[in-house]
Amino acid sequence: MIGSHMVIDRLANAALYLGLQPGLAAAFHWLRTTDLASLPEGKTMIDGDALFAIVAEYTPKEPSRCIVEAHRDYWDVQYVAQGEERMGWISLAEAIESVPYEAERDVTFFDNTGVSFVRVAAGTFTIFGPQDVHMPGVAPADGLAGPVRKIVVKVRDAH
Numbered sequence: 001m002i003g004s005h006m007v008i009d010r011l012a013n014a015a016l017y018l019g020l021q022p023g024l025a026a027a028f029h030w031l032r033t034t035d036l037a038s039l040p041e042g043k044t045m046i047d048g049d050a051l052f053a054i055v056a057e058y059t060p061k062e063p064s065r066c067i068v069e070a071h072r073d074y075w076d077v078q079y080v081a082q083g084e085e086r087m088g089w090i091s092l093a094e095a096i097e098s099v100p101y102e103a104e105r106d107v108t109f110f111d112n113t114g115v116s117f118v119r120v121a122a123g124t125f126t127i128f129g130p131q132d133v134h135m136p137g138v139a140p141a142d143g144l145a146g147p148v149r150k151i152v153v154k155v156r157d158a159h
Contacts, residue, residue, distance in 0.1 A: 006089045006134070007127040008118050011079065017127060020075075023155035024127070026051055027077045031125075036081045036151055050156045057149045060085040060139040063117075068110040070133040072101065075155040078136060079125040083148035087126055088115035088135030095133040117141075130157055 007017055014028040030046055030053070044053040060083075070092055078087065090110075099109035110133050117138060120126060128134045136152075139145035 005127060005129040006132045008087075008120060008124060010124055014125070020127065021129065021155060022158045023051055023075070024077065027153040027155050031077070031079055031151065031153065036079075037149075039151070046153075052154050054152045054154065055149070056152070057147060058137065060137050060145040060148055063088065063112060063115075063135065063138050066112075066135050066138050068095070068098075068112050068115060068133060068135045070095070070108050070110065070128075070130065071106045072108075072130050073106045073157055075130070075157060076128040076134070077125055077153040077155065078120070078128070079151045079153070080120050080122050081149045081151055082122050083146050084119065084121045084140055085136070085145075085148050085150075086117045086138040086140060087120050088112070088117050088138060089128070090115045090133045092131045092133050130159075 005020055011031060018025045039055045041055050041057055044055060046052050094114055096111040096113055097108060098111045101108040115135050
């Protein structure tokens, strides 16, 4: 198993991370060449089940109201197009499972014990691989949560 990969950076630096997973190049190309503001909320197909996006608009919540999750079959590229949130992260090896893996939804849920947080502002993305347990949609540390528009590009793992 490859080590943990959680990445946070600006879209301009995306090329630095293409070696982590073959499908990331297509994901970043799509993010750079698509009019993200005009995408409707919900699922947008890009390349069948190998690459698709989920567009969501919401107000970030307190950590106690957020889910902690990991995926086996997909990597997440979570791009904040508007607004700001925090995202939590903990290595799969350190996380405490709370709901077993659901293959149909490709998700395992975890307890929030030991989760560390990073600020993710507009124009910034995170990459979460299968080894990365993550907690998206968390309100900023100052508690001033405004609207967020986020595009999550799901990249099928090449395992």
